Amino acid sequence: MPRHTMLAKNDRDEGPRHRHATFTIPYVISDLVAQPPTEASTLTNRPTVVLPHAANGPLFNTLGDYRYTSDPTFMLTGPPKFLNKKPSVPEELEKMVVIVVRERPYPRRRRHHCRQSQAQGKTPVDSSEKLQFIEKEHRTIDSSLENLEIPENEKSEMEDERNTSVVKKRKRKEKGTGSDSVEGFSVFKSSKLKKEAASEENDQSVNELLEGKKEYYRQLERDAIFRKEHNIHVSGSNIPSPLHSFAELRSRYKCRLYLLRNLTELGFKEPTPIQRQAIPVLLSGRECFACAPTGSGKTFTFVFPILVKLKHTSKDGVRAVILSPTKELAAQTTRECRKLAKGKKFYIRSMTKQLAKSNDFSKLRCDVLISTPLRLQFAIRKGKLDLSRVEFLVLDESDKLFEAGMLEQVDFVVKACSNPSILRSLFSATLPDIVEDRARTIMHDAVRVIIGRKNSASETIKQKLVYVGSEEGKLLALRQSFAESLNPPVLLFVQNKERAKELYDELKLENIRPDVIHSDLSQIQRENAVDNFRAGKTWVLIATDVVARGMDFKGVNCVINYDFPDSAAAYIHRIGRSGRAGRSGEAITLYTEADIPFLRNIANVIMSSGVQFETSVDWKYCASTVIAHECSSSDGDDNKSVLMIPVVFSGDLAHVVACHVKENDCVYVSGKLSVDPLPVGFMDESFQSCFHIVAENVNFVEGLKRRVCVKGSVKSVYPKGKNFVLDENDRQNDGEVNLGEGKSEEGGVMGGDDWRDLVKNPKQWWDCRKAKLDGVVKARHPDFKKKGSSVSLWLENAPSWVLEGIEGLGFDVYAPKSKGVGKEVDSWKDLLENPDNWWDNRARKMNQKAPDFKHKNTGIGLWVDSSPDWVFSQLPPLREQGAASSDK
Numbered sequence: 060m061p062r063h064t065m066l067a068k069n070d071r072d073e074g075p076r077h078r079h080a081t082f083t084i085p086y087v088i089s090d091l092v093a094q095p096p097t098e099a100s101t102l103t104n105r106p107t108v109v110l111p112h113a114a115n116g117p118l119f120n121t122l123g124d125y126r127y128t129s130d131p132t133f134m135l136t137g138p139p140k141f142l143n144k145k146p147s148v149p150e151e152l153e154k155m156v157v158i159v160v161r162e163r164p165y166p167r168r169r170r171h172h173c174r175q176s177q178a179q180g181k182t183p184v185d186s187s188e189k190l191q192f193i194e195k196e197h198r199t200i201d202s203s204l205e206n207l208e209i210p211e212n213e214k215s216e217m218e219d220e221r222n223t224s225v226v227k228k229r230k231r232k233e234k235g236t237g238s239d240s241v242e243g244f245s246v247f248k249s250s251k252l253k254k255e256a257a258s259e260e261n262d263q264s265v266n267e268l269l270e271g272k273k274e275y276y277r278q279l280e281r282d283a284i285f286r287k288e289h290n291i292h293v294s295g296s297n298i299p300s301p302l303h304s305f306a307e308l309r310s311r312y313k314c315r316l317y318l319l320r321n322l323t324e325l326g327f328k329e330p331t332p333i334q335r336q337a338i339p340v341l342l343s344g345r346e347c348f349a350c351a352p353t354g355s356g357k358t359f360t361f362v363f364p365i366l367v368k369l370k371h372t373s374k375d376g377v378r379a380v381i382l383s384p385t386k387e388l389a390a391q392t393t394r395e396c397r398k399l400a401k402g403k404k405f406y407i408r409s410m411t412k413q414l415a416k417s418n419d420f421s422k423l424r425c426d427v428l429i430s431t432p433l434r435l436q437f438a439i440r441k442g443k444l445d446l447s448r449v450e451f452l453v454l455d456e457s458d459k460l461f462e463a464g465m466l467e468q469v470d471f472v473v474k475a476c477s478n479p480s481i482l483r484s485l486f487s488a489t490l491p492d493i494v495e496d497r498a499r500t501i502m503h504d505a506v507r508v509i510i511g512r513k514n515s516a517s518e519t520i521k522q523k524l525v526y527v528g529s530e531e532g533k534l535l536a537l538r539q540s541f542a543e544s545l546n547p548p549v550l551l552f553v554q555n556k557e558r559a560k561e562l563y564d565e566l567k568l569e570n571i572r573p574d575v576i577h578s579d580l581s582q583i584q585r586e587n588a589v590d591n592f593r594a595g596k597t598w599v600l601i602a603t604d605v606v607a608r609g610m611d612f613k614g615v616n617c618v619i620n621y622d623f624p625d626s627a628a629a630y631i632h633r634i635g636r637s638g639r640a641g642r643s644g645e646a647i648t649l650y651t652e653a654d655i656p657f658l659r660n661i662a663n664v665i666m667s668s669g670v671q672f673e674t675s676v677d678w679k680y681c682a683s684t685v686i687a688h689e690c691s692s693s694d695g696d697d698n699k700s701v702l703m704i705p706v707v708f709s710g711d712l713a714h715v716v717a718c719h720v721k722e723n724d725c726v727y728v729s730g731k732l733s734v735d736p737l738p739v740g741f742m743d744e745s746f747q748s749c750f751h752i753v754a755e756n757v758n759f760v761e762g763l764k765r766r767v768c769v770k771g772s773v774k775s776v777y778p779k780g781k782n783f784v785l786d787e788n789d790r791q792n793d794g795e796v797n798l799g800e801g802k803s804e805e806g807g808v809m810g811g812d813d814w815r816d817l818v819k820n821p822k823q824w825w826d827c828r829k830a831k832l833d834g835v836v837k838a839r840h841p842d843f844k845k846k847g848s849s850v851s852l853w854l855e856n857a858p859s860w861v862l863e864g865i866e867g868l869g870f871d872v873y874a875p876k877s878k879g880v881g882k883e884v885d886s887w888k889d890l891l892e893n894p895d896n897w898w899d900n901r902a903r904k905m906n907q908k909a910p911d912f913k914h915k916n917t918g919i920g921l922w923v924d925s926s927p928d929w930v931f932s933q934l935p936p937l938r939e940q941g942a943a944s945s946d947k
């Protein structure tokens with residue numbers, strides 16, 4: 060059997076129907092390691108299936124995430140066919156299956172990165188390049204050493220001296236004993252002695268030089284070790300050593316005492332990792348883009364060097380500009396800046412509307428100006444603000460500032476800051492490649508500082524995803540959560556101002572002291588909302604993303620994403636309002652069925668932050684409700700991450716799975732994803748691409764079984780907007796919930812009547828499954844058709860009780876006369892019997908509409924997507940791109 064062949068081999072299989080199957084997966088893990096878990100005992104090789112799938116979906120987007128994510132070993136893809144057409148998989152039929160993914164032996168990302176870097180000429184790939192690279196590095200270090208330590212004139216002198224000394228030494232050696240002094244020729248002897256003394260001096264200075272060089276390398280090593288300890292990653296040339304303590308700011312940079320005093324007053328005992336590295340970079344006069352987790356002290360990182368460098372106030376106009384995406388953040392940064400500058404007369408201003416409209420900055424003292432880009436642009440355009448003397452420009456939350464809505468304004472401000480010796484720096488907790496690329500176009504010799512994993516959430520936040528099925532489920536879940544425990548302050552994020560107002564109306568009468576903040580409120584109202592929340596007067600603040608970035612509400616215990624965040628970056632920033640400055644926090648993200656296609660982004664973030672990740676109790680009701688992160692102990696390799704993600708099976712495989720996979724079974728899926736490398740430049744999130752996913756094996760991993768207990772009384776919310784109320788009788792002894800038929804609030808049973816009729820009166824129905832399987836009818840054809848009526852049923856929509864009772868019923872088998880489809884069947888048969896007569900285009904299809912196989916003589920095209928199911932199991936192996944080209 061070819062490696063990729065799909066065949067559900069199962070001893071419990073009862074009919075040909077089970078021989079093969081396809082499934083729809085909302086999340087597919089690509090490039091799975093071919094190796095199954097090592098302990099064979101943990102695996103029971105139950106149905107082995109190969110699941111070819113031509114996936115359509117926002118997969119390009121996923122690749123984007125893949126490139127952004129710092130975790131090289133995992134990638135979620137999908138959902139195939141999911142976005143274009145909602146699957147009609149009934150809830151009862153969906154099975155919870157956990158996919159276990161092993162770490163790849165050689166991370167693809169690293170290879171990809173290598174390729175990318177190779178293309179950019181950055182990193183060595185083969186040995187000769189490597190050599191060149193090392194030489195180049197040495198040259199850089201040498202030159203930096205020279206630049207750093209020895210002035211040019213001294214350097215050439217030393218070089219001359221070293222050369223003479225070497226020549227002399229050689230001559231002396233050649234002369235051998237002849238160079239010994241002769242008694243009586245004291246006059247020559249003295250001159251000779253002088254020369255020797257001079258040569259010794261030269262030797263000594265050369266030694267000193269070498270020693271200096273050695274010490275420099277030793278320092279580089281020490282820095283590297285220190286950076287590693289603090290998870291600091293840097294790139295750039297000649298990077299200053301990181302700070303070991305705040306005291307070094309005085310010894311190394313002659314920082315004023317008042318600043319150190321203020322640090323102590325603020326309670327800052329030692330620098331955070333971003334401060335350790337980025338402050339020396341900025342103080343050394345280098346430009347910098349920095350990415351560090353939320354709440355890790357970035358504000359102080361950029362404010363401190365500004366105050367050190369400005370030294371004192373001046374009448375020369377604005378000397379430092381800090382751009383923030385929101386007014387709230389600008390106001391907060393102004394406050395922080397003033398706190399740090401306490402005791403020194405600096406004019407630190409936040410650009411208010413009033414200031415932007417009416418003030419002439421030439422008459423107004425201002426050293427540091429903090430503003431949103433729009434207000435700054437407005438003031439510049441009015442001709443009342445000159446930024447040509449600005450020495451420092453900081454783009455805080457830079458990725459937000461580089462977004463479409465603000466980019467133009469930021470560009471305008473950047474141009475207005477025309478001082479050629481300006482120092483620019485970018486800070487954010489999320490720094491996509493595209494922002495870095497853009498930043499490089501305006502920055503000179505910038506140092507890149509990344510703390511931990513790029514674009515990952517803070518490690519101190521406990522994250523939880525809760526499936527709530529539908530919109531109504533959100534409110535239910537929220538009220539239930541508040542009823543169980545409310546641990547204020549709680550930040551509740553919603554999608555937009557309308558949603559914020561609605562939710563506030565729902566909750567305002569409840570005993571949770573709610574308040575709301577959104578952009579429709581006046582500035583005063585917004586400030587009050589923030590202040591009341593800070594002061595503890597408000598317990599639950601309902602907010603739009605206006606406070607998602609940068610806001611430092613100390614001690615927020617919980618962030619609830621009531622509406623699913625737009626992107627991984629939005630998620631990171633929202634949940635980053637808790638767990639700040641090393642404190643612990645909690646983040647709960649509610650999601651409905653409509654959000655499922657976007658879960659993978661969040662899963663990536665959770666995986667890469669490596670934090671405790673809780674599952675929702677709802678995960679039993681429906682597949683796709685849980686993405687869990689835990690360590691495998693099944694193969695004794697505890698350190699390896701295991702990503703558990705849910706899978707929704709549909710179509711025939713759903714039936715196979717329904718028969719053979721029990722709920723909460725864990726399966727190991729291995730397989731391959733064939734995907735062309737991402738074309739450079741296509742980073743647009745909306746771009747969609749196609750993947751061909753071939754999962755080779757689905758094995759059961761018994762060692763990973765786990766049960767979920769439902770605590771307390773649960774009102775579960777069923778997907779697709781139907782609320783199912785579970786009474787105590789539905790609960791099993793171990794606390795799990797037995798869905799049974801699923802009683803809806805309306806008292807009906809989902810899809811009940813026709814299915815009941817099918818089971819009760821099978822003779823009144825055609826069983827079309829065999830015809831489908833044989834390819835005599837199309838794959839979309841219903842599985843059952845009521846005789847003499849238009850009522851059709853698809854197994855994938857069947858409630859679970861139907862699946863259990865359907866076997867052995869005496870249906871009449873549907874056998875239509877084959878029409879056009881029959882011809883297609885013949886073509887497939889011909890392909891399988893005479894593969895040499897067909898071009899195989901699967902591996903290198905440029906246009907996804909092009910056929911997968913084309914007959915060499917007749918030109919007949921065949922598409923794997925619409926092939927009869929039995930074809931999959933016998934298709935010739937998919938050839939590698941290179942091999943495929945020999946076909947044509």
Ligand SMILES: Nc1ncnc2c1ncn2[C@@H]1O[C@H](COP(=O)(O)OP(=O)(O)OP(=O)(O)O)[C@@H](O)[C@H]1O
Pocket residue numbers: 326327328329330331334351352353354355356357358359487488608609610611613635639640
């Ligand atoms: N060295 C330090 N020691 C202790 N606390 C610190 C230190 N530096 C900053 N903080 C505190 O940490 C908190 C978070 O700092 P800050 O707001 O600068 O985080 P941030 O990295 O900018 O977060 P975000 O990405 O959300 O904007 C603040 O309350 C600040 O006072």
